[in-house]
Amino acid sequence: MTTSPSPLSHPSYLALDRASLGEPSAEIAQHMESCAECRRHVASLAEPPPASGFVRVRQQLDAQKRSKLRVLFMLAPVVAAAAGVLLFVALRPQPELPAGQLGEQPYVGTKGFTSVWIYVKHGSASELWDGKRALFAGDRLRLKLDPGQFRHVQVYSVKGPDAPALLFTGSVTPGQSVTLPDAWKVDAEPGAERLLVAFSNQPLEPVWPDWLQGKAPPGVTLLPFVLPKSESPDLDGGAGTP
Amino acid sequence: MPPLDDASFEACYRRAFPLVLAKCRRMLRGHADATDVAQEVFVRLWKHRELIDDHPALTAWLYRTSTHLVIDRARNRAFSQENLAHLHSALQGRAVSDSEARFISREELRRLLADCPEPEVEAAILSRVDRLTHPEIAEVMGVGERTVRRLLGRFDERTGALQETA
Numbered sequence: 457m458t459t460s461p462s463p464l465s466h467p468s469y470l471a472l473d474r475a476s477l478g479e480p481s482a483e484i485a486q487h488m489e490s491c492a493e494c495r496r497h498v499a500s501l502a503e504p505p506p507a508s509g510f511v512r513v514r515q516q517l518d519a520q521k522r523s524k525l526r527v528l529f530m531l532a533p534v535v536a537a538a539a540g541v542l543l544f545v546a547l548r549p550q551p552e553l554p555a556g557q558l559g560e561q562p563y564v565g566t567k568g569f570t571s572v573w574i575y576v577k578h579g580s581a582s583e584l585w586d587g588k589r590a591l592f593a594g595d596r597l598r599l600k601l602d603p604g605q606f607r608h609v610q611v612y613s614v615k616g617p618d619a620p621a622l623l624f625t626g627s628v629t630p631g632q633s634v635t636l637p638d639a640w641k642v643d644a645e646p647g648a649e650r651l652l653v654a655f656s657n658q659p660l661e662p663v664w665p666d667w668l669q670g671k672a673p674p675g676v677t678l679l680p681f682v683l684p685k686s687e688s689p690d691l692d693g694g695a696g697t698p
Numbered sequence: 699m700p701p702l703d704d705a706s707f708e709a710c711y712r713r714a715f716p717l718v719l720a721k722c723r724r725m726l727r728g729h730a731d732a733t734d735v736a737q738e739v740f741v742r743l744w745k746h747r748e749l750i751d752d753h754p755a756l757t758a759w760l761y762r763t764s765t766h767l768v769i770d771r772a773r774n775r776a777f778s779q780e781n782l783a784h785l786h787s788a789l790q791g792r793a794v795s796d797s798e799a800r801f802i803s804r805e806e807l808r809r810l811l812a813d814c815p816e817p818e819v820e821a822a823i824l825s826r827v828d829r830l831t832h833p834e835i836a837e838v839m840g841v842g843e844r845t846v847r848r849l850l851g852r853f854d855e856r857t858g859a860l861q862e863t864a
C-alpha cells in the first residue's frame with residue numbers, strides 16, 4: 457500500500473471525531489450533508505457516557521495513588537536507616553586539621569531537589585524528551601519544573617556566548633511542580649538547542665562567563681540542557697520508529 | 699485549550715469518551731474489552747495532561763494511546779478470542795464468518811504481532827481500521843509521511859510473507 461486516500465471517499469474517523477468536537481472543516485461539513493453513514497457516526501458521539509464510567513476512572517487513579525503511597529510507606533524504614541547511617545558518618549569525630557583549613561569556605565547546600573521535564577511536541581504528538589532524541593525545526597518545547605525550595609526561576613536559550621535569550625522569568629511556589637505557560641518553537645538554525653534553567657530565590661542578573669561554565673553563585677542552581685537537532689524527521693524515522 | 703484540571707477533566711471525559719469508545723470498538727468487537735481500554739486511556743490522559751495543549755493534540759493523543767493499549771493487550775492475549783479475530787480481520791479488510799476462520803485469523807494475528815514491530819501495527823490500524831490518511835497518521839504518530847509509507851509497506855510485506863508460509 458503506497459497511498460491511503462480514505463476508502464469509499466469518506467473522511468477519516470479522526471476528521472469526523474474532530475468535527476464532532478467542534479472543528480469541522482468546510483470539506484467535512486459538505487461531505488456530511490450527503491453521507492448518512494458519517495452523519496450517524498458523528499451523531500453517535502453526541503450521546504454522553506454514563507457517569508459511572510468517570511467514577512471508575514477516578515477510582516482507578518485513586519487506587520494507583522494509594523498504591524504509590526503504600527510503596528513509600530514500605531520504603532520509609534529503609535530511608536530512615538540510610539539517613540541514620542549518613543547522620544553517623546556526618547557526626548562522627550573528625551581528625552584535627554591544621555589551622556586555617558576550617559571555616560574558610562561557607563557551606564552552601566542545594567535546597568531541596570530541583571527537576572526539569574522537557575515536553576517536545578512534534579506535529580500533534582507530544583512526548584517527554586528522553587535526553588537523546590533529536591528535535592526538528594517547528595517542534596515546540598514546554599517545560600515542567602519542580603523548584604524544590606526555590607522561589608524563582610529563569611529560563612534562557614543559549615545559542616552562543618553572545619546571544620543568550622531570556623525565555624521565561626517568574627516566581628514559583630516552593631515544593632509545587634509547575635508547567636510554564638509558554639511553549640517555544642524550535643528554529644531552523646543549525647546546531648543544538650541549548651537551554652539553561654536557573655533556580656534562585658529572587659530574580660538574578662546572569663554572569664554569563666561563569667554561568668556558561670556551570671559556576672553558580674551561592675544559593676543558585678543552574679541546570680543546562682543540550683537538545684540535539686536534526687534537519688529532517690524522515691532521516692531517522694522520528695518517534696516510534698523501530 | 700487550558701491545561702486539564704479536575705473540573706475540565708470530567709468535561710473532557712464527557713465529550714471525548716464516546717469517540718475513544720467508538721475507536722476501541724472498531725478495533726475490538728466486544729463492548730466490555732473496548733470499554734475497559736477506553737477507560738484506561740482516560741486514566742493515562744490524566745497522568746499525561748501536560749502533553750495536551752489544544753484539541754488536535756488531544757484527539758491525536760487519544761488515537762495514539764488507544765491504539766498502543768490495544769496492541770499491548772493483544773500481544774499479551776488479554777482479549778477474548780473473538781476480539782483478537784476481529785482485530786485481525788479489520789487489519790486484513792476481510793470478514794471472518796465461522797469458528798474455523800476465527801481460529802485461523804487469531805493464529806495469524808498472534809504470528810503477526812510476534813513478528814511485527816509496534817509502529818508498523820500502529821500505522822496499519824490507523825490506516826485500515828480508522829481510515830486515516832498518510833498525513834493524519836504522520837501527525838498522530840509524530841513521524842514524517844515517508845516513514846508512514848515505509849511502515850505500511852513493511853507491514854504489507856510481513857503479512858504477505860506470513861500468508862505465504864501459512
